Amino acid sequence: MSTMPMERHQLGDEESAALAGLAARIRELAEAAVVTGTGAAEAAAVADEVAALTARLSERRHDAPPYRMSGEAVLDRATGNPVTGALNPLAPPVVLTAGPDGVVRGEFTLGHLYEGPPTYVHGGVSAMVLDQALGMAAAVSGTPGMTATLETRYRRPTPLGVPLTVEAKRSRVEGRKVYASGTISGPDGRVTVEATAMFIMPDRFVAAGE
């Protein structure tokens, strides 16, 4: 998960900060767009301006999202990741950190863009956040892998607009199979969603562990 494909552009600190700022502003624009009460004419005018900015950004472009190499605390170098990536305007982003006990943890708040049932988080969004956290729990324990199965159980609705916590931990390893489990909790500490997942390790990690 934290390996870097050799062909990816590697970001330095200054470029990384500027692009993270740009992604944050686009996230705010997306949120404003989904609740705007502006009329059709103004929406169309703003859309034209947005298209002009897209043209500016597209004058020079990479074939794929960049990776970040610097920084000790970087859990995931995939800055374009749709859950954790600071450079991805679609990502909340959820900042995940790993404790010495191997528990991966993050706090995050989801706004209007992530709504499923009225006023609640979309069930698929919760599944997406958990897939990422469980995958990182497997990776920080030295056994990264591709998701093979993900099972998500919804205990109660997850509210929008309040601080949520995600936690995940590797539970066991059986040959190439790595199991992890985790939860999303509301501000009252009650679990809203639970998940378990199984990941399959690439050959090179299985060999390295034997």
Add this chain to the structure above:
Amino acid sequence: MSTMPMERHQLGDEESAALAGLAARIRELAEAAVVTGTGAAEAAAVADEVAALTARLSERRHDAPPYRMSGEAVLDRATGNPVTGALNPLAPPVVLTAGPDGVVRGEFTLGHLYEGPPTYVHGGVSAMVLDQALGMAAAVSGTPGMTATLETRYRRPTPLGVPLTVEAKRSRVEGRKVYASGTISGPDGRVTVEATAMFIMPDRFVAAGE
């Protein structure tokens, strides 16, 4: 799922089209931002312009995303939905339609913003799309509900940048429990991800069906 909370702003056709166009332009901007090769200075300059557009859209805003009321073919009135919503810049969006056999189907392509493992779709994104499609399959069969469990099985990596197909169908109903299953397939027709889900019907639908 297709019920409309009374407090939501109801969109007419003209406003809906303009806001969908705006969301499409912001989607393109987000994609351009995650692969841009522009320098830090230009990224910061564009970010300032984006912030100015956000301020314009925020002059008048609703408390929550609007719903769309018109149009016979509207499967889901939640235009802000993060999977299907034309007004949500985070949504691909996946346009789902229901056949006379109750099968919900959609074709879609996922770009750089949805990347998990290098060049492949993030496993959590696939889970999110399937949650939505399975939920709609339950709803179009007259038995809508909230997701209680979602189990996703990854058969092979799902490629980015090529046409994908999602299909879902209700399998059975047991009291308030509604079961559905579905798949995502690649352009060669091979299934990449399978899912099954169980939804819990609200009381009013259980009563209506008895």
